[in-house]
Amino acid sequence: MIDSIGEHAEQLFTGVWEQRNWRNVPGPFYAGETDSMAMGRLDAPGHIAYDDDLGGGYGSEFVYRQPVDAQETADLIHGCQLELCRGYNWDGDDHWTAEAVRDWWRDRTRVREWAVAIAADWGADAHPHWGFSADPIYLGHYHDAAQGHRDFIAYIDDGLETYLRGYLFWLEQRREPRGGEALPRL
Template identity: 60%
Template sequence: MITYWNPLPTARRLVDTDDRDPFTGKWAERKPRNVPGPFYSASTDSLQTGRLDAPDHIAYDDDLGGGFGWEFVYRQPVNAAGTEAVVNAARLELYSGYACDGDDHWTVEAVRDWWRERGEIRAWAVDLAVQWEANAHPKYRGHYHDAAHGLREFIAFIDDGLDRYLRGYMFWLAEGCSPEAGRLTPDL
């Protein structure tokens, strides 16, 4: 069954008492590897702390060249625990480069466009995971192996599960609610 769970009420409750808003990222700076959904990373620092709190949701890219670049959301949270993990990752991010206003920007057609590009994203993730596993400096081997593991999890999600999530999310975008049993969801 395809459903969608809205994580934003939980996220708002969690950050309501924070001294600093962890979600000040800008859509115009969004990293294209972020999976469609309410959460995304934009201009984050390059310390790669997101997987410490949200390994099931955050991965790293190589956009800084040679090593690690920025964090990105490879799996949107689908329950309160996952939402708390993403919020905590955003709280750790030095530049507050995460955002939670993706629903204001994504459209059904934009999600379809992202899905059409998944092959390129998947190929990039496969190549980078292999590179990080093979070329990790012994001093940083644990970090590189964890980063490669995050990319392999992203690849597995692209292969099995992401399509169902995106169909539920597209229904949410179009209808403003989760699809009930028996309701047709949009095709990718």
């Protein structure tokens, strides 16, 4: 799939696990250190969101929802291509453990509270710390980013638990569950 979009995986996916954003949802894809251009949502709005770690604007990108089919995977890969520093990677299956996934899930309140606060901030029509980005021409971009945060909140509230239980099965069995097989508990 990656060769069909004009780039080799080793050129596109150079992110470092130890530098991953703590907001990344467990799964194969994650963002490490990324640029602050905040463009990934242009191609992957259902998967990529932005943090605010630089203060006064965008910080880095992260994966808030893992792809579950070929089209979603292609969308996410296209979103990764927009990131200039090549800070994404897709080797999360080599790093996540069942214990680490459960730890992330236990800490979801922290992620959710952050997402609620930033969605309110970036969803406003103006904010004093936006500096040059307070120009009205940027409002649509900020409002789209806030929508990504709201989508993340909705996913944490409904859908993420089921995905993570399936991902735990994958980590433990290295295969998809068959009909009727019980999924591990979080």
